[in-house]
Amino acid sequence: MKTLTASYRWSIASRFVAAAVGGYAVVALLQLAFTALLPWDYYKSLLFSSQTGYLYYTGVIIWCFAARTAKRAWLGLAVVTVPLLLIDAWYLMHRSVT
């Protein structure tokens, strides 16, 4: 059995943080984005997004451990979260005006 290098361990730790924190962030941001984009009452959008939230979270976990390197895992997270952040930020600003 090959011994585990320090860089391997760091890679696992980094992926773990990406999966746990990144997954939570993606689901929360998506939840707000759904509320912004779906033409429903708030509670319906919230309920719908939390009912499906687990799927996205699981997707993020799988992505973070399937990506070739930990850096790519984070990069993939950024690709998803940045547009979501923009939508959410736009929505929150727009909301405060009205």
Next chain:
Amino acid sequence: MKEGFRQSMSWLHTWIGLVAGWVLYFVYLTGTLGYVDKEIDYWMTPDRPHFAHPGTQREQLAVAQARLQQVAPQAASWNIQMIGGREAPSLDIAWTDAAQPGAPQAGAAQGGAPRAVTHHETLDPQTGQPIDYSARATGGGQVLYKMHYQLAYIPYDRAILIIMVLTLIMFAAMVTGIIVHKNIFKDFFTFRPRKGQRSWLDGHNLLSVTALPFHIIVTYSGFLFFTYQFMPSVPHLIYGDGRSAALQFYQGVYPYPQPKLPQAAHVSVPMPPLASVMDQVERSWGRDIATAVEVRNPGDANARVLVKPQETVSIAFPENMLVFDGVNGSLLEDFRPNDHAAADTDHVMKGLHKGLFANWFLRVLLIFMGIGGTAMVGTGLMLWANTRRTRLLAAKQPLHFGIWLVDRLNVSAVIGMPVAIAAYFWANRLLPVGMGTRAAWEVHAMYLTMAAMFVYPLFRRPERSRVEMLWLCAAAYGLLPVLNALTTARHLGHSLPQGDWIMAGFDLAALGCGAIAALCAMKVSRSQATATVRRRPRAANAELVTS
């Protein structure tokens, strides 16, 4: 990170399965017992009388109405729970006094509005007289099954967060497991017994795939119970901070509409027999569907009779009701609350999780699938240690501390947790009936036993502790019917001839569990003995077969 997608998913499956495995095993185990929570309640309150011949629903209603008319003609409401279904083993009545302004009432001392007092009685369905029995204080099946999400000794808020994280891990473990297991339909029919490591993997796959839809549904729907607590930030952002966010959210999601009922007219009108509405109820719903009857303003000109179905009616268990005029007995409203699609989805998913809809046949299936899930987690945990042991021994390397620990924790959890649950049942029969902190001590007994079960294997070789604890488990369950016979009059010799199937069913199931544990003990000790014999010529390889 590893060579390919499937390899990295295999890695993820292995490791998240390991970190969450022991608690998930407990969750699956106690959750499965939730499918028989009412039946466990019943076994754990043997003081509660059994009625072999409860009579028809109409007779029960007549008996209950006579008693209520006698003790509470002026009540604000009556509630009658007829014998039927899982949730109602006895004929129970309750009445709530009309809150009279000025009259001293319980709760009025605090300065608030006088609170209505509710009284309860259990009636003998034959004589209509209240039965005076003092049921022992017990957590029953309710406390036991609730441990699968509120654990024990941990604040509720924290416990459900732990469970949420574990549920997420469980779900991820299932998805990765499906990805890893590519020949899902071919391997479905594959079980190669007595092949050591291979058999464990086959068993693990078989258990997972056979009930895969069940595993996915219970895991995913389990998540839906606490989504708000898991992610409160967005609702807070939208609704504003504080309690009002939760309140606004929940009021939207669960509007719980109620039929409109009139206030009391304060004009006395004699009531027709309640049984007279049963013809219409059976025309609307069928026989033996209704088990609960509520009367608002009994004996008043504005009396209303509300008939409610039992939980087995549908998966989502909508709060359907038939509303009758309490004076002439005519059907006023077939009340079906209209929910929105999101709430319906929510109800159906949670309904599937709770399994209240299941009749006895489905219930047995659910229990088997639950046990299968428990075994799936258990075999997965054992695979972790076995795979690594095999690999290290093949490479002629020493076993590391991780394997030492996991081997022992596996014995503790997989065999020890069922033993601890048996201790919960033993405590129910052995603690003094009048003891004040009895219900709490049942739980203490369970966790003290569990603690012992976790300590013991640390001082024994797993090959020994495994067999010893399996024998303990066999005794703990196999002797439960004996204990029941020694401490109560409701033993198998009484329950079987009386047709007291729930009491008898528990005892027989305990015997069955004991027998299975004994079989396991014999099988494990035999296979370990063969392994020891074989160890001499091939010292290294024998270890593979050991477990």
